[in-house]
Amino acid sequence: MKLFAALFLNLDRSNKTNDKIELLKNYFITADEGDKIWALALFCGRRPSFKVNSKQIQQWAASEANIPDWLFRESYNSVGDLGETISLILAECKSPVQGKSLSEWFDYLNMLPSMSDEEKRNHIILAWQKLSQHEIFVFNKLMMGSFRIGVSQTLVVRAVAEATNTESNIIAHRLMGKWLPTNTTYDKLIFKEDKNDTASRPYPFYLSHPIEGPLADLGNTQDWFAEWKWDGIRAQIIFRNNELFIWTRGEDLATDKFPELHILKTLLPEGTVLDGEIVCYQDNKPLPFNILQTRIGRKNLNKKILQDAPIAFIVYDLLEENGIDIRNIAQQERRNRLEQLYNKIIGTEALIISPLIEFKKWEELEELHKLSRQNAAEGFMIKKKSSTYQVGRKKGDWWKWKVSPLSVDAVLVYAQKGHGRRAELFTDYTFAVWDDEKKLVPFAKAYSGLTDKEIAQVDNFIKKNTLEKFGPVRTVAPQLVFEIGFEGINTSSRHKSGIAVRFPRILRWRKDKTINEADTLQNLKTILDAFI
């Protein structure tokens, strides 16, 4: 535990990617074999749930610290991280016991799910009493999760690759799939390729970069493909060993969520991996993303949902053919093979090939780009014909060229403190527009889009201009105007404004505008009518 706690502390402290990789690499070289798999699971978001209730934990911590629940909540609001708050309010342990290893702590935590509440309470408090302040924090993270310390899976992959002298795409591949720290070991996962286990494994997704500068800088148009950028869920469809797997980019195995695609089991040749986008699709055209949203996250897909929000898979790449990884073959050839495969598949409307846009000059593409929204697309994907299918977000061969977001000018009306790096600062804002009766109606929450300096300024304004406090939320004097961008807009019965926007974010602070110049609900409705 000591080693892992130190790793955690150092990772948290470091702002540089290379330092983080170095720290992780050293950990994976020096840690106990049994601990490595747990560390890996934590950084890859595969921590098992220990069935603890956060409310109960808060109460237990407050009573252990001899403070009332409200004071605990105030502290939590200020710190912005539950595990950290608990570690700060508990009395300092005078003689921490350096007993258990990371995996032993997981064994300890594994006893929780079968315990009664009283037993859980004693079990957890006993652990707190044995650990130093920082270790309590790490222990709480093991128990309750969210490991936000700037370690992405890509970073872990690089560190493990360096620690084991293995190519990083091999490690990335081995870390995908459905392993759990309880059913494998670090050695098995990282070193031993097991054919039977790997049938479900997707390839690491190749991600595009936003285009920089004018299109003409890309050179000759003949070297590039252009496709619509579909607004759905990026996914890989895998057919191996006579089984179908659907992986989304979030690394969710989501096969069950898309029954429309199960027919592919009978249509795809053995050893096929397709890359594409899951979208809602009706009458030969994609539907807006918010329709897809109505069925994501649902446990049960009833008939009505399947009828109202039918999906299709728009395929744009072939990664594996006849069981052979063809990612190193050029995009153009992969496209040829994909088209050949696609033309042989008859009998489903759920598989659609993403059409290539015909263009000879970049100017033509610029004209067509204006039709993106009409085509239910977010813009274009521009792919180099000679490019291989790479791992992660790489510049140079795949570019995304998105339409500019929709936007309105809105007034800051509520604020709440942020979490993590932005704890203690007011960074979660709610914005409003004017309704017909000249009242401000909240319509969107947005978190990001300001510089650290602007955040500090807005934070200072909020602290000086608070009208009311409702728990952690402050009502702010309506004075500041921001341009709020969003990707989509729809009607909503859940919001007071009657409108829901997708991916709202702050585009800029309109210091030049007064609140009277902010947009109206009517403006938003006009955008809505144009959008649907």
Next chain:
Amino acid sequence: MPSSLLQFTGKSIFCAQANVHIDPSIPVNRAIITHAHSDHARFGSEKYLAHKDSESILRLRLGEDISLQTVEYGELFNINGVNFSLHPAGHIIGSAQVRVEYKDEVWVASGDYKLENDHFSVPFEPVKCNVFITESTFGLPIYKWQPQQKIFDEIDAWHAKNITEGKVSILMGYSLGKMQRILKNITIGSDKIFAHGAIYILNERLRSAGFNLPALTLVTKETDKKLFRGALVLAPPSVDSSSWIKKFAPYSLGYCSGWMSVRGAKNRRAVDQGFILSDHADWNDLNTAVKNTGAEKVFVTHGFTSVFSRWLNENNIDAAEVQTMYGVDEDNDSTPIHL
């Protein structure tokens, strides 16, 4: 129920009977200044009164020719029938609690304070009173300081590590208070200590006023960069986003502040190492200080006012929250000044 010997005007703590303002934010006729931090000592009043150890800095900051009367700790002075005296607050050099006595009633305005002896300012002294005005900068139970020696050991260890890694140690903290405290407590030889101008000027000022502080070397554009190798550079918190800092590369950036207790605050500042060292009382010391006054009524000013006053009320100490204008600049970096 106590009278209103002192009133909170939003611009000062005002004693109407004596027509005296404590720490006014606007120019007044007569001001008593608890300490020389800029959110408490403001420019423009006709007459000032403060502890003698505050004099050199007050004149530096408010003007050499201000009308300033200085007193010793415990020295009684009477203004229009009201008895005043200043008592050590332990916050920074010259910091004082203001004891105000009139018709058998005693109020104490504590300004900012800490209980731990920092080996530079005169240590805090509890003063019995009927009404106590306390700060609450760190009035949440998440703020609990370690004994300062532990923090100074950490600073020494960090500096030693930087030397072996060939890095310059840049240590940030408030120029007035924190830096003198650091200089009095670390073991690094002063020949190896450089300072940013803001700190250098204060240090020179205090030295020429007779305080026992080591001489520092001012960092200038002409300073030979080779000299920084293995050195400690003292800097105010504002330098972390400035170009001034670049010339020290490779360096490790440390920051001394009570706010460093919380990861969010630490990460936001993007410092390499946070040292939890504050010149304010932590949660436990705020409670101790309040208890030791024996006050029947407590007013809670700048900081977590609502939280701390509610907590005191629930613990049978009659308390109320007061909005004041302090704590919005140099002593509270969670709220920057400029808008």
